[in-house]
Amino acid sequence: MSKTVKIRMYNVGFGDSFLITLPDGPLILIDAGFHSRGKGEFSGDELVEQIIKDVKSITGAEDAHIDVVICTHRHADHLFAFNSSLWDQVSVGEVWLPWVEDRKNEKAVRLWKKQASFAMNLATALSSFQLNAADRESVEFMLWNAGVELPGMAAAGGWSNAKALDCLHEGFAYRRRTKPRFLPATRTFPESFSCPDLPDVVIHVLGPPRDPELIEELDPEADGETYRALAMRAAASGEAVADMSALAAFGPEWQVREDEGGAEDLLTRNEKKWLENLATGADALLAATHVDNMINSTSLVLVIEVGKARLLFPGDAEWGTWKRILADDDARALLHNATFLKVGHHGSHNATPKTLVEEVLPEGIPAMISTQEGPGNYRNNIPLPDLVTALEEHDMRHVRSDQLPERLPRGFRKGDDGKWIELSIPC
Ligand SMILES: [Zn+2]
Helix, strand or coil: CEEEEEEEEEECCCCEEEEEEEECEEEEEEEECCCCCCCCCCCHEEEEEEHHHHHHHHCCCCCEEEEECCCCCCCCCHHHHHHHHHHHEEEEEEEEEHHHHHCCHHHHHHHHHHHHHHHHHHHHHHHHCCHHHHHHHHHHHHHHHHCCCCCCCHHHCCHHHHHHHHHHHHEEEEEEECEEEEEECCCHHHHHECCCCCEEEEEEECCCCCCCHHHHHHHHHHHHHHHHHHHHHHHHCCCCCCCCHECCCCCHHHHHHHHHHCHHCCCHHHHHHHHHHHHHHHHHHHHHHHHHHHCCCCCEEEEEEEEEEEEEEECCCCHHHHHHHHHCHHHHHCCCCCCCCEEEEHHCCCCCHHHHHHHCCCCCCCCEECCCCCCHHHHHHCHHHHHHHHHHHHHCCCCEECCCCCCCCCCCCEEECCCCEEEEEEE
């Protein structure tokens, strides 16, 4: 009998959670999250309950064991359910995170410090912006998702992205490999490796960029003008928060000390004037989107090679990451042999480059879109109709989690009243 790999997409709404069953039994979980305003079938605990139930039924074991747990990036819609205490019942082989989550890596710490400072300046200046209710809600959500504890945004039960990350760093009933594996581990691009928990599998890491200069491009402070404009606007808003640490969900070690900033002192009067003008004109929505994109750009982009199957899981990687991937012959060759696509970022406009669909991926491969169409600026135009059309034009049979047709395309089946959809592909 020919071997198959199974990819189960949980209908989490706007978010990602995929359970992969390899032909000889090992299990990989990629993400477990959802967006608070685009919920699907599950609450956080319910999603974990479902995963535990499924893992036990697939393995036939009394205790739930997942060989590799992967979190692509630190956004709620990818990790929120890792807040659940039910993970204490689950043992794991390894946990994989993007290298920027390595708390011992100085470059990673510096990146998050700058990002937090940018986000907090924006949060502080928020009251000085004339925003309509929908825009304000979008900005607030993006800031909260970036780790800023805005008043009124606290989730029930003290759940937060920071707490979910703690579970990924230290949680679970047992971990064969104590520390997470931070990827890519080297500057080799693409990086390929195998691990003892997944025999006969080769993992290819295409993102996030390991090169500090490339990460710099994704860093909000790289746009120094908006950064300083927001800082000035925050200072002038009169509502400056006396203790910035009150806003910060990620603790004092992630904040920029006063002596680390202070570029304003070095400015001439003309420069200050110019910055003040920029501050008045600064666009809160644009600045918040910048923070959001930067976090998406830290997404793991993986090709999981199992026999002849090549599963492409790009997280929410955006254009900056793709540009580099598409410019590299080895990376392109890997994608050219892909046999499955997890559509990036719930089908947004800049997470699936045209070249990828039109020129690089083979025609006719299956795809999954984990998404939730609905109101709200954050989800505007998601999934993008042009993208869905492009998939159709390239014979890429696909399902989206929020619209299950009566008859699923070949290879797909749904289970537990549509709580998940599973694709079997030969490997
Ligand atoms: Zn996402």
